Amino acid sequence: MAASTVVRGEDAFKNIFKFYKRKKPPPDFSDVTDFSKGLTSDKIVPAVLDLSAVSDSEAARAGLQPVKTWRAFGLQGYPGFIFISNPFLRGSQPFWIRQCLKTYPQKPNVCNLDMHMSPSDTQDIWGQSVHGLSSPSSGKREPKTLLERLRWVTLGYHYNWDTKTYSANHHTPLPADLHLLSVQISAACGFPGFSAQAGILNYYRHDSSLGIHVDESELDHSRPLLSFSFGQSAIFLLGGVRREDTPTAMYMHSGDVMVMSGQSRLFYHAVPRIVSAPQEQTALEMEGCRMAFSSQDSTVGGALSEEDWVVCTRYIQSSRLNVTVRQVLVPGQSFPETPSPPQKTDASQAGGHQDRQADGERRRRRRCDSVETSER
Numbered sequence: 001m002a003a004s005t006v007v008r009g010e011d012a013f014k015n016i017f018k019f020y021k022r023k024k025p026p027p028d029f030s031d032v033t034d035f036s037k038g039l040t041s042d043k044i045v046p047a048v049l050d051l052s053a054v055s056d057s058e059a060a061r062a063g064l065q066p067v068k069t070w071r072a073f074g075l076q077g078y079p080g081f082i083f084i085s086n087p088f089l090r091g092s093q094p095f096w097i098r099q100c101l102k103t104y105p106q107k108p109n110v111c112n113l114d115m116h117m118s119p120s121d122t123q124d125i126w127g128q129s130v131h132g133l134s135s136p137s138s139g140k141r142e143p144k145t146l147l148e149r150l151r152w153v154t155l156g157y158h159y160n161w162d163t164k165t166y167s168a169n170h171h172t173p174l175p176a177d178l179h180l181l182s183v184q185i186s187a188a189c190g191f192p193g194f195s196a197q198a199g200i201l202n203y204y205r206h207d208s209s210l211g212i213h214v215d216e217s218e219l220d221h222s223r224p225l226l227s228f229s230f231g232q233s234a235i236f237l238l239g240g241v242r243r244e245d246t247p248t249a250m251y252m253h254s255g256d257v258m259v260m261s262g263q264s265r266l267f268y269h270a271v272p273r274i275v276s277a278p279q280e281q282t283a284l285e286m287e288g289c290r291m292a293f294s295s296q297d298s299t300v301g302g303a304l305s306e307e308d309w310v311v312c313t314r315y316i317q318s319s320r321l322n323v324t325v326r327q328v329l330v331p332g333q334s335f336p337e338t339p340s341p342p343q344k345t346d347a348s349q350a351g352g353h354q355d356r357q358a359d360g361e362r363r364r365r366r367r368c369d370s371v372e373t374s375e376r
């Protein structure tokens, strides 16, 4: 049974979410759009990019292919939605994977582990995990490393999951490399003035999902939201402005980039399932950094050390990383004196990302429309 046969109406999104999340029997994936295969349906249209916005050498500095070679698509019925099928240079993804695992979780950035551990215990998540992740499995059930327990990291204006707001007084510099990448992608997509001000990194294990939500806490919705994915693939559901709008299911593979702008900036979306990428594909991409990329003069270049490479490869074999980058304020705009109460949306009712930071009680309150990661 394909997802298209799942009942429509008020619960359409929820039912399709459940459909793709189901483990036994596994769902039929035949309705899932796969942009890596190109213009395979009438709904997929080529996206128009600004070919002169980013020079080839600028693109290479961020680990990207020349813009003229990008395979960028739009989707009929989703104005402002752009899907770029892996625009990264061969071998540059491991750099971003290492940043997400080794660099971005470092202080002063904030992560879910900070919610119930002391700063000294979360000071060196990578260092404390290297041994566990690089030694061969003993076959016994071993305690999870901190890296395996990492669920989210916030950058720039740090998102407050409880109030669902950003604030002026909780801000640290957004990493310059991620800023560069974001500015180039957005410029090529027709948003030259984009300023990357906040980032949310999601760390998905093979059994994780992300509930139905809208990203509307940013004060400015005229700028796009960018999303980068690395590692294992995911099923991404993109709905509409109303929670009940039937979503389109699509694969997000390693290296894929999504731009949600215009109307689609405020569309409901969710990730019901992580799907395994072919082993060879992950291995090939990780190998690429040793050969093709290591000699290039680039901001994101340089081969990974042997240790970094082993840990990143091991991690990515069963996990997915997603980085979303947002502009929170337009120039001249400032935060209200007292933060306005969170807008009431289905995302806020459901918990949205909030559950990602919560252990125990909230995790036990499992619902299909809230973030969850089953503990093995």
Ligand SMILES: O=C(O)CCC(=O)C(=O)O
Pocket: 200, 202, 210, 215, 227, 229, 234, 236, 252, 269, 270, 271, 322, 324
């Ligand atoms: O993991 C994804 O692809 C989506 C992430 C997302 O929607 C978010 O962080 O707001």
Ligand SMILES: [Fe+2]
Pocket: 213, 214, 215, 269
């Ligand atoms: Fe989102």
